Amino acid sequence: MTLESILFYSLSAVAIASALLLVTRRSPVISALYLIVNFFCLAGLYLTLHAQFIAVIQIIVYAGAIMVLFVFVIMLLNLGDERKLSEAMSYKKIVAVGLAAGLLTEFIYVIETSWIVLPASTINRGMEIGTVEYIGGQLFTSYLFPFEVTSLVLLVAIVGAIVLAKRKF
Amino acid sequence: MVPIQSYLALSAILFVIGAAGVLARRNAIIVFMSIELMLNSVNLTLVAFSAHLGNATGQMLVFFVMTVAAAEAAVGLAIVIALFRRKKTVNLDEINILKW
Numbered sequence: 001m002t003l004e005s006i007l008f009y010s011l012s013a014v015a016i017a018s019a020l021l022l023v024t025r026r027s028p029v030i031s032a033l034y035l036i037v038n039f040f041c042l043a044g045l046y047l048t049l050h051a052q053f054i055a056v057i058q059i060i061v062y063a064g065a066i067m068v069l070f071v072f073v074i075m076l077l078n079l080g081d082e083r084k085l086s087e088a089m090s091y092k093k094i095v096a097v098g099l100a101a102g103l104l105t106e107f108i109y110v111i112e113t114s115w116i117v118l119p120a121s122t123i124n125r126g127m128e129i130g131t132v133e134y135i136g137g138q139l140f141t142s143y144l145f146p147f148e149v150t151s152l153v154l155l156v157a158i159v160g161a162i163v164l165a166k167r168k169f
Numbered sequence: 170m171v172p173i174q175s176y177l178a179l180s181a182i183l184f185v186i187g188a189a190g191v192l193a194r195r196n197a198i199i200v201f202m203s204i205e206l207m208l209n210s211v212n213l214t215l216v217a218f219s220a221h222l223g224n225a226t227g228q229m230l231v232f233f234v235m236t237v238a239a240a241e242a243a244v245g246l247a248i249v250i251a252l253f254r255r256k257k258t259v260n261l262d263e264i265n266i267l268k269w
Binding site for chain 2: 002004005008012015016019020022023028031032035038039042045046048049050051053054057058061062065066069070073074076077092093095096097099100101103104107108111112129130134135138139143146150153154156157158160161162164165
């Protein structure tokens with residue numbers, strides 16, 4: 001076993017375990033903590049795929065910004081009566097798990113059988129394309145317009161969040 | 170070298186766990202976290218294909234997905250706060266004012 005596969009299997013085991021704990025725990029705070037663990041595992045997996053820039057912004061944006069927002073909202077709402085609402089409707093949970101198992105079977109079937117063999121890149125550019133230099137170069141040349149539209153999306157999100165959270169309606 | 174199928178299977182498993190969370194849980198905040206999990210699993214697929222094909226377009230798309238996810242989390246949590254102010258609950262079964 002190479003170092004890469006050891007890293008892959010250990011990180012994916014932790015990622016799956018934390019995802020399962022995320023959807024089964026009762027308290028939102030504990031779920032948020034398991035989601036942070038999951039984000040760090042995914043950042044490690046991005047590193048095994050030589051995507052350094054994506055791994056770093058995964059930690060900064062997701063584990064840093066978005067999860068702080070989640071924890072802040074959980075603190076703000078001060079939820080107490082979660083215990084009785086999650087116990088009810090077990091038949092819905094059974095249906096949900098059944099549907100999810102069907103979806104997983106379909107995914108695995110597609111990945112295993114009708115796998116179209118895409119040609120792997122002949123030149124090994126793996127180390128090169130994940131760097132900040134390469135991504136930044138692409139972002140400010142080929143993807144300049146989507147990048148600018150992104151700023152508009154963020155502006156609209158800021159205004160929308162303030163309007164929604166401020167007004168009493 | 171880990172084959173790309175392993176990465177695809179892992180992201181399929183994570184996506185399905187997130188989908189099960191969205192369907193089964195009734196706490197709006199945990200449903201949001203499950204949606205973030207699903208977005209992340211798709212990001213993993215994109216990065217795996219990007220590394221497999223030696224093409225950076227997948228990583229660009231991941232960058233934009235993260236931006237949209239940040240915007241979605243901000244607006245979604247603002248909606249949760251507004252709903253909580255009005256209904257005093259985050260139970261999704263009690264939030265049914267659009268359902269006649």
